[in-house]
Amino acid sequence: MLDVLKIKEDFPVLKTAPHGKKLIYFDNAATTQKPTYVIDALSKYYKEYNANVYRSPHYLSALSTEAYEEAKDAVRRFINAKSSESIVFTRNATESINLVAYTWGLKHIGEGDVIVLTIAEHHSNILPWQMVAEKKGAKLKYVHLDENSRLDLDELKSILKDEKVKLVALQHSSNVLGIINPVYEIVNLSHENGAKVLIDGAQSIPNMKIDVEKLGCDFYAFSGHKMMGPMGIGVLYIKEDLLDDIPPFLSGGEMIDEVFEDHSTFAPSPLKFEAGTPNVEGAYGLMKAIEYVEKIGLDNILKHEQELTEYALEKLSKIDYVKLYGPKDAKDRTGIISFNVENVHPHDVATILDQDGIAVRSGHHCCQPLMRYLGVPATVRASFYVYNDKSEVDAFVDGLKDVRKWFR
Ligand SMILES: Cc1ncc(COP(=O)(O)O)c(C=O)c1O
CATH class of the missing domain: 3.90.1150.10 (Aspartate Aminotransferase, domain 1)
Incomplete structure (x- = not known):
């Protein structure tokens, strides 16, 4: 049994009173509130750690680089990825999905290929695939729901059997209906039919133990702010064996190996996918949110x-x-x-x-x-x-x- 009253004490905003009434916050699917443990960590980061990462040999830069890498390893452990090379920090789940669409998607999806989505997807897991379909001449197919609002697996099976499916991209759980999709079964079915699987974990990361190794999915995307972490930090998990075959998304500082006047070579993953100064305090705050969530x-x-x-x-x-x-x-x-x-x-x-x-x-x-x-x-x-x-x-x-x- 959770001690909810005690947990409530950890959230300063829950003590506020909009319109003079005690706040009852039931908009957690949009974003969750933050515990003092995370809020204080963000302040600590700026008071004691702040410097740019990977760039300078001074003490503070080493501290913040260490914090950033520690945060990445915390995420790796949290979702049980084999290696932190598979963990890319992004701004949010939306950017994570766009990263896959603009890199792996544009490289590997071609004319006549099919991308399977579900009718319950968030726009963040529809529009990037509409872009790929339009640019590459691929088709989008939607799996619908049965009479009890569960995903119609028979429809998915027949699409997988009849079409040249390259990717199945679906939410782990729905932000409207709350449905938890049988992702283990879907990953197996998709792989048996040669399709990769991207899972939008925006609504499952706050409340389910995710084990990407066991699950076997190719991509898993989520946002920190829906699990009590700060806004502006998200995660993309990429299965290890795909890393070398995915081109960079954005380009510029931090993501390079060598730059010549007319061409460049890139750093290995995950830096290859993290151009520019990253959201270090967001990563640090996310690590603290993971600690808080795991304690509960x-x-x-x-x-x-x-x-x-x-x-x-x-x-x-x-x-x-x-x-x-x-x-x-x-x-x-x-x-x-x-x-x-x-x-x-x-x-x-x-x-x-x-x-x-x-x-x-x-x-x-x-x-x-x-x-x-x-x-x-x-x-x-x-x-x-x-x-x-x-x-x-x-x-x-x-x-x-x-x-x-x-x-x-
Ligand atoms: C299922 C689902 N996918 C994706 C997103 C996008 O998340 P973000 O806005 O943090 O990128 C949300 C946000 O509500 C969501 O509920």
């Missing part, structure tokens, strides 16, 4: 999210004017619930809840193809994390009843 335990975090989801789904399903989306069983999902209130626009729902200090998101959640598939322009989304509790869910459900009263 990822299994505990997922269990807690699922308990809150089950509790909230049970309450919400009893309200006849609330329409819920996603699997009915909380075990199939993370702590994300999307819903609509009959005859009330999602933005109005979110605005009224905000007056009660309850932060939820409304809109298309960067998933317009999924919204069209669900037949709605938008939803309201409540997303829970480790510092949320059942009393907050109660307040949220009461708030929804008030929303309805307002609009009657």
Whole structure:
């Protein structure tokens, strides 16, 4: 059992009171709040370490280079990658996916090849592949959902069988429906059919133990800010055997071996993919977030999210004017619930809840193809994390009843 009250104490922002009401932060899928442990580490970095990395022989530069490399090794260990050469620091999951599209994608995907996505993908895992498809004459194919909002694996199997699939790019779990995809099975199926697999781990890194070695995926992308780390730091894992066959993404300082007037050679990975001064304090802060998350335990975090989801789904399903989306069983999902209130626009729902200090998101959640598939322009989304509790869910459900009263 997690001591949620004690955990809450670690998050200064949760003590604030928007509109004079105690903050209930249910917008964790957009970004999570940061514990003092991470906030203080960022301040410590600037007070004691700050210098550019890999460039100068002085003491501070050595300290910050060491911190940067230590952070990379912490990420490597966190996702169980074999070598830190496979860990590339980026700005966020979006940049990580773009890196793969612009480098591996443009090099290896050709005319008539197929890129498989799911209908529930975030725009960050759609637009880069639309770019590759357009430039290379490749095709995009989408896997849809079954009647319980689970991914239709039969559809995936038939696409893999019938088409020349080069890449399957999918989310580990959905930022709208909370669905956890069976990524182990999908990696195996895809590899059996000669396709590489990119996993968008933006919503799974905060609450699931990721083991890229066991999983066997080719690429795994995520952002630090969704797991209590700072904004502006993301990660791309690239499987070791692909590293030499992927050209650089951006070019300039730090990523070179030698530069001549008319050509250049490149540093080995990961520096080859990290042009310019990196986000050292972000990497340092991410390492501290990993330490914090591991102290709580990822299994505990997922269990807690699922308990809150089950509790909230049970309450919400009893309200006849609330329409819920996603699997009915909380075990199939993370702590994300999307819903609509009959005859009330999602933005109005979110605005009224905000007056009660309850932060939820409304809109298309960067998933317009999924919204069209669900037949709605938008939803309201409540997303829970480790510092949320059942009393907050109660307040949220009461708030929804008030929303309805307002609009009657
Ligand atoms: C499933 C999913 N993929 C990708 C992203 C993009 O993350 P970022 O904006 O940190 O790049 C998000 C962000 O909400 C997401 O939920």
